Every structure is written in C-alpha cells, then in structure tokens.
Amino acid sequence: MISFEKMRGNGQSPPRVSLVEVFWSWVGSFVGIAAVALMQYKLVDQTGLLMLIGSFGASAVLIYGAIRSPLAQPRNLLGGHILSAFIGVTAFQWLGGQPWLAAAVAVSTSIALMHLTKTLHPPGGATALIAVIGGDSVHHLGYLYVVMPAASGAAVMLIVALIVNNIPKTRKYPEFWL
Amino acid sequence: MSEANDRFCSPIDISELDILAAMKDIQGYIDISPGDFKEVFQVAYSHAVHRLMDARKAGDIMTRPVHCVELGMDLVQTATFLADKGITGAPVVDADGRIAGVVSEKDFLARMGIGTSHSFMQIIAHCLHNKGCMATVLRNHAIQEIMTTPAITAGPEITIGAISALFIDRQINRLPIVDTDGRPVGIVTRTDLVQSYCITR
Known part of the structure; x- marks a missing residue:
C-alpha cells in the first residue's frame, strides 16, 4: 500500500556549511580532478577512458565536499571503485551480448557487494556501468580496467584528499581507514 | 527494567532545532538528516540506560x-x-x-x-x-x-x-x-x- 503520509517528508534539511568549508571543498576537488584528468589526458588515452572521469567527479563531491561521510572514507573510495570495476568488467565479458542486461547486472551486483564488504561508495555504480557502456577502448582493457584507470585514479584522488583535507584546522580526514 | 521505570527514564527530548544548532556549531558537512540523528540519539540513549542499569550489581x-x-x-x-x-x-x-x-x-x-x-x-x-x-x-x-x-x-x-x-x-x-x-x-x-x-x- 502506498503511504502518502510518508511522502510528505516532515523532517528538516541540514544547515548550509560555512564559506570556509565551501572554499576547501572547491580547492580539494579542483586539485583532485585536475590530477586525475591530467594523468588520463597525457598518459593514457584520449577516447573512451575519459568517461571514467565522470565517475571520479562524483567521488570528488564526497571526498572533498562531505569528508565526514562514511561513504567518503578511504575504504569506501578505493574498495568501491576497485570492486565495482571488477564486477563491471566481468559483467561485460559474460553478458556483453546483451548490453542492457550486462549494465543492469554490473550496477546492481556492485551495490550488493559494496554493501556486503562495507565499501559502499555511490560513484562505484558509475565505474561498474562505464565498464559495460564505455565502448571498445574500455572493453579492450579487460581486467586492466580495474587497475588502470579505476584503482590508480582513486588512489590519486585519495592522496590529494589526504593532503588538502588536512590543511585547514577545521577539517580532518579520514575518519577511519578500515 | 519495568515499563514504569522506562517511562520515568525516557531520554531528554532533544528537538531537531537543537540538532540543527549543533550541526552548525560543528564545522563541515555532516551527512545525516536531523531527524535521523534524533532517532539514533534516542535509541543510543536507551542502550546506554540499559547498559548502566546492568553494569552494577547489588x-x-x-x-x-x-x-x-x-x-x-x-x-x-x-x-x-x-x-x-x-x-x-x-x-x-x-x-x-x-x-x-x-x-x-x-x-x-x-x-x-x-x-x-x-x-x-x-x-x-x-x-x-x-x-x-x-x-x-x-x-x-x-x-x-x-x-x-x-x-x-x-x-x-x-x-x-x-x-x-x-x-x-x-x-x-x-x-x-x-x-x-x-x-x-x-x-x-x-x-x-x-x-x-x-x-x-
């Protein structure tokens, strides 16, 4: 039975953060994405792999903008991307003949496994999906996709987060490693 | 603990406004809605009361x-x-x-x-x-x-x-x-x- 009462959303939205917080979120995500984008433009490939930047853009919101969130911790950032990349590649290799099915399996299975391993990281869903819909250049990588660009990109983003998020007195990152 | 006792020991009724004020005092974006926090607080409080009630013996x-x-x-x-x-x-x-x-x-x-x-x-x-x-x-x-x-x-x-x-x-x-x-x-x-x-x- 559909509950319209539940849809009213009687709660309150959290307060807006301070301008200092906004500033450091901007700096962190600028540096983090610059590093990953540069690496992929100059070192890797100019075509399909760039799609993964989309996934890292989502990660940037969390690890530079909501650094206290459990979803933004190193375990989730690295674990989420690596696990989802692996699932995505596997889904394409097994079910690539039916791309719609491979895409759905990749994302849903990634979410389930991220939950089970306590590595839930929303951009992981994009990482899994891109392994399926990313085109030939991604497909040719095979499981290399897990290491490069997924794991390496996440690692670069993490290093930037560890540096930038610990510069201001009011910030501390991470909350936990494992 | 009896139900009567639970009633007397019910948690302080913090309001969502208190929680919003606390979230403003604490720097950074806290990834939880005030309503969820209140629920966590109340359940945690009840666990704490039971823990304290069970911790000491006659x-x-x-x-x-x-x-x-x-x-x-x-x-x-x-x-x-x-x-x-x-x-x-x-x-x-x-x-x-x-x-x-x-x-x-x-x-x-x-x-x-x-x-x-x-x-x-x-x-x-x-x-x-x-x-x-x-x-x-x-x-x-x-x-x-x-x-x-x-x-x-x-x-x-x-x-x-x-x-x-x-x-x-x-x-x-x-x-x-x-x-x-x-x-x-x-x-x-x-x-x-x-x-x-x-x-x-």
Missing part, C-alpha cells in the same frame, strides 16, 4: 554489614535497636541467621495506626488530638507479630535496574541481599540506589 552497592534484628525480640527492644543504629528498618533473622521477614517504620505505624495510610504525620496528629500517645499499644508484643513476611530478598548478582523495578513494583524501601542459605550479607537501601546512579555528584 554486591557493588549494598551496605554491609547489615544490622539484623532477631526473632523473639519484643517491639521495645526492636525500636531501641533501630533507634541506636540510626536506621528505619532491618531484616529479621531466626536462630540460624536465616532471614524470616523485614521490619520497618511502616510496620510499627501500621500496628499503631488508624486509617489506611499509616503515615508518621497521621500518628502525630492523632496523638495531639487525643492528648496521649498511641505507642503504648506496642508494649508486650513480639516482632513476628508485625514484621512483613515473606521477606522480599535477592542475591548479590541482581542488577541495579532490577532493584529499581522491585522498589517501584513492590513499594519497598530496602532490599536485603542474602546468600544461597538465606543469610543476609548486606542490604540495598534507597540511598544506596540513588548513590549508585552517581547523579548527585
């Missing part, structure tokens, strides 16, 4: 040694004993030292009393109205005539949460703690219980 907080009166003492001796020790009640033990009942002010008042509430003030009022004291009716009676039996007792392992529930449910002020043979080893009074909560410090 053996940790009871007064010992316990002053006992003996079966066979008359009421004059009993009243004198309680007055000397500065206490308002005590376990009653038999010749083997096993608990046979509990005697307290309430039992004396009930014996002297008129009406149903048996309060000390009622006795005072009655004495003043009648130009005489009613305590004389207590002479030549033995303790077993007025003591409360059977005694409500517990072992040293009972938690302070369970003791609180007993005090409220059974309307008692003291709980003799007995060993496996039924011999008193200590007593938990309301004062002991209040001190065990550390609220007054």
Whole structure:
C-alpha cells in the first residue's frame, strides 16, 4: 500500500556549511580532478577512458565536499571503485551480448557487494556501468580496467584528499581507514 | 527494567532545532538528516540506560554489614535497636541467621495506626488530638507479630535496574541481599540506589 503520509517528508534539511568549508571543498576537488584528468589526458588515452572521469567527479563531491561521510572514507573510495570495476568488467565479458542486461547486472551486483564488504561508495555504480557502456577502448582493457584507470585514479584522488583535507584546522580526514 | 521505570527514564527530548544548532556549531558537512540523528540519539540513549542499569550489581552497592534484628525480640527492644543504629528498618533473622521477614517504620505505624495510610504525620496528629500517645499499644508484643513476611530478598548478582523495578513494583524501601542459605550479607537501601546512579555528584 502506498503511504502518502510518508511522502510528505516532515523532517528538516541540514544547515548550509560555512564559506570556509565551501572554499576547501572547491580547492580539494579542483586539485583532485585536475590530477586525475591530467594523468588520463597525457598518459593514457584520449577516447573512451575519459568517461571514467565522470565517475571520479562524483567521488570528488564526497571526498572533498562531505569528508565526514562514511561513504567518503578511504575504504569506501578505493574498495568501491576497485570492486565495482571488477564486477563491471566481468559483467561485460559474460553478458556483453546483451548490453542492457550486462549494465543492469554490473550496477546492481556492485551495490550488493559494496554493501556486503562495507565499501559502499555511490560513484562505484558509475565505474561498474562505464565498464559495460564505455565502448571498445574500455572493453579492450579487460581486467586492466580495474587497475588502470579505476584503482590508480582513486588512489590519486585519495592522496590529494589526504593532503588538502588536512590543511585547514577545521577539517580532518579520514575518519577511519578500515 | 519495568515499563514504569522506562517511562520515568525516557531520554531528554532533544528537538531537531537543537540538532540543527549543533550541526552548525560543528564545522563541515555532516551527512545525516536531523531527524535521523534524533532517532539514533534516542535509541543510543536507551542502550546506554540499559547498559548502566546492568553494569552494577547489588554486591557493588549494598551496605554491609547489615544490622539484623532477631526473632523473639519484643517491639521495645526492636525500636531501641533501630533507634541506636540510626536506621528505619532491618531484616529479621531466626536462630540460624536465616532471614524470616523485614521490619520497618511502616510496620510499627501500621500496628499503631488508624486509617489506611499509616503515615508518621497521621500518628502525630492523632496523638495531639487525643492528648496521649498511641505507642503504648506496642508494649508486650513480639516482632513476628508485625514484621512483613515473606521477606522480599535477592542475591548479590541482581542488577541495579532490577532493584529499581522491585522498589517501584513492590513499594519497598530496602532490599536485603542474602546468600544461597538465606543469610543476609548486606542490604540495598534507597540511598544506596540513588548513590549508585552517581547523579548527585
């Protein structure tokens, strides 16, 4: 039975953060994405792999903008991307003949496994999906996709987060490693 | 813990406005809605209350040694004993030292009393109205005539949460703690219980 009462959303939205917080979120995500984008433009490939930047853009919101969130911790950032990349590649290799099915399996299975391993990281869903819909250049990588660009990109983003998020007195990152 | 006790110990009713104010005081984006936080707080509070209620046991907080009166003492001796020790009640033990009942002010008042509430003030009022004291009716009676039996007792392992529930449910002020043979080893009074909560410090 559909509950319209539940849809009213009687709660309150959290307060807006301070301008200092906004500033450091901007700096962190600028540096983090610059590093990953540069690496992929100059070192890797100019075509399909760039799609993964989309996934890292989502990660940037969390690890530079909501650094206290459990979803933004190193375990989730690295674990989420690596696990989802692996699932995505596997889904394409097994079910690539039916791309719609491979895409759905990749994302849903990634979410389930991220939950089970306590590595839930929303951009992981994009990482899994891109392994399926990313085109030939991604497909040719095979499981290399897990290491490069997924794991390496996440690692670069993490290093930037560890540096930038610990510069201001009011910030501390991470909350936990494992 | 009884439901009655849970009701009295319900958590401070923090409002979502309090939570919003706290979230503003703390730097950074906190990834939880005020409503969710409130729910977490209330459940956590209830866990904390139960943990504290289970953490301490009668053996940790009871007064010992316990002053006992003996079966066979008359009421004059009993009243004198309680007055000397500065206490308002005590376990009653038999010749083997096993608990046979509990005697307290309430039992004396009930014996002297008129009406149903048996309060000390009622006795005072009655004495003043009648130009005489009613305590004389207590002479030549033995303790077993007025003591409360059977005694409500517990072992040293009972938690302070369970003791609180007993005090409220059974309307008692003291709980003799007995060993496996039924011999008193200590007593938990309301004062002991209040001190065990550390609220007054």
